[in-house]
Amino acid sequence: MERVFTPLDCLLPAGNLKFCLLILNQPFNKGHFHCLWSKAALRACVDGGANHLYHITEGSQESFLPDYISGDFDSIQPEVKEYYKAKGCELIETMDQDFTDFTKCLQILQKKIEEKSLQIDIIVTLGGLGGRFDQIMASVETLFHATNITPFPVIVIQECSLIYLLQPGKHELRVDTGLEGAWCGLIPVGNPCDSVTTTGLKWNLTNQVLKFGTLVSTSNTYDNSGIVTIETDKPLLWTMAIKT
Amino acid sequence: MERVFTPLDCLLPAGNLKFCLLILNQPFNKGHFHCLWSKAALRACVDGGANHLYHITEGSQESFLPDYISGDFDSIQPEVKEYYKAKGCELIETMDQDFTDFTKCLQILQKKIEEKSLQIDIIVTLGGLGGRFDQIMASVETLFHATNITPFPVIVIQECSLIYLLQPGKHELRVDTGLEGAWCGLIPVGNPCDSVTTTGLKWNLRFFHHKLQMRVVGITYFIWRFSYPSYKVTMLHPHVLCRI
Numbered sequence: 026m027e028r029v030f031t032p033l034d035c036l037l038p039a040g041n042l043k044f045c046l047l048i049l050n051q052p053f054n055k056g057h058f059h060c061l062w063s064k065a066a067l068r069a070c071v072d073g074g075a076n077h078l079y080h081i082t083e084g085s086q087e088s089f090l091p092d093y094i095s096g097d098f099d100s101i102q103p104e105v106k107e108y109y110k111a112k113g114c115e116l117i118e119t120m121d122q123d124f125t126d127f128t129k130c131l132q133i134l135q136k137k138i139e140e141k142s143l144q145i146d147i148i149v150t151l152g153g154l155g156g157r158f159d160q161i162m163a164s165v166e167t168l169f170h171a172t173n174i175t176p177f178p179v180i181v182i183q184e185c186s187l188i189y190l191l192q193p194g195k196h197e198l199r200v201d202t203g204l205e206g207a208w209c210g211l212i213p214v215g216n217p218c219d220s221v222t223t224t225g226l227k228w229n230l231t232n233q234v235l236k237f238g239t240l241v242s243t244s245n246t247y248d249n250s251g252i253v254t255i256e257t258d259k260p261l262l263w264t265m266a267i268k269t
Numbered sequence: 270m271e272r273v274f275t276p277l278d279c280l281l282p283a284g285n286l287k288f289c290l291l292i293l294n295q296p297f298n299k300g301h302f303h304c305l306w307s308k309a310a311l312r313a314c315v316d317g318g319a320n321h322l323y324h325i326t327e328g329s330q331e332s333f334l335p336d337y338i339s340g341d342f343d344s345i346q347p348e349v350k351e352y353y354k355a356k357g358c359e360l361i362e363t364m365d366q367d368f369t370d371f372t373k374c375l376q377i378l379q380k381k382i383e384e385k386s387l388q389i390d391i392i393v394t395l396g397g398l399g400g401r402f403d404q405i406m407a408s409v410e411t412l413f414h415a416t417n418i419t420p421f422p423v424i425v426i427q428e429c430s431l432i433y434l435l436q437p438g439k440h441e442l443r444v445d446t447g448l449e450g451a452w453c454g455l456i457p458v459g460n461p462c463d464s465v466t467t468t469g470l471k472w473n474l475r476f477f478h479h480k481l482q483m484r485v486v487g488i489t490y491f492i493w494r495f496s497y498p499s500y501k502v503t504m505l506h507p508h509v510l511c512r513i
Binding site: 154155156157158159161162185186187188208209210212213214215216217236237238241243244245264266 | 369398399400401402403404405406407409410413414416428429430431432452453454456457458459460461
């Protein structure tokens, strides 16, 4: 069954998709933040993500209170933690060292979506693609775990980049919101893909092997159709540019 | 045969390793730059890396001329290109669309190392771990290609992160320069690793460690912190090791 999806719909003021928002511990684009915050059904911070939320909403933090903040709290600033605690935000300490704060926050989010019977389409994560290299890779790792945590697609956005893990099968991505930047790519991170076929790209693939050391699709771009289709036999990471 | 290596030796003013320096199109730490530039046997810029070189050496660009600048020249600013051209720097246009500018620059570098019979130990790359997500992945991809291009280890450094691809076999990394930061990691990017064993880390891995048997899931990921003075890391499949 083909999954049809518009990755940047969440950044359109009049976009259709309903989503929850997770904020990670990285600087983020103010425009993206405000658009996502205003439309999100539920909003959470992962540990030091609360620091960024606090500072980017300076002067009006009260109007931007997260539903919860979770993590091992080794990054959140004490005054930030105290502020949100005093304002009644739920603080959930997650000490499990086998999973990252991001993965654990996703587990909590899924529980809350079920408890509140929220009707949503995707989960949007702000931050996670910059800074420490190991933490960028950890964000990718969480996308692998996400398939066992939540049925909803999870996308990660930071500055000009978006990533989304495509499961084996067929996918149709609508890339005609007007917010798409020039580049896109298909990254066989974690495992080679023996057969990938695409349409809608400048450099399409036909039953191609994608594998680190052989071929990785980076700096690709679109034809003018506004639709990209991807068929893959293994999990494959889609990445694309966002106009800033 | 075990490879013994001190990844951060190149950043020690009195370090022993001889290296060549490649500069990619990303902002970089001024301290790192000056230390690496002063000790490098050969220095090159990859396309827009020349922009960063030009600006970071403002006022004394003449004292920091690269041996060559290569790429498809779609990122280098016209005035920067003209400046280095007028100063006699070699400009090498590489139009092959199957490989990234970074990979092609490495091919040129290896040729020059052979032509000049340079005695070097490693190749150090500055930049490549920030900005566009597809280009971060392209840097990792180049490390995979590097094994077919040059016999020398290639490391990539940006801000607080370093990455280095460990080939199958045993490796010993000395991490006692004093420049090591708190974190490190082993990332099975590109393929699962069936058997990894380490010593010297806070959370070591052993043969048949259960987490690494999750091939279908894809990446497994850990963060370790150093706690011992001498370190031995043994790998059996390509990994990407990262820390500064």
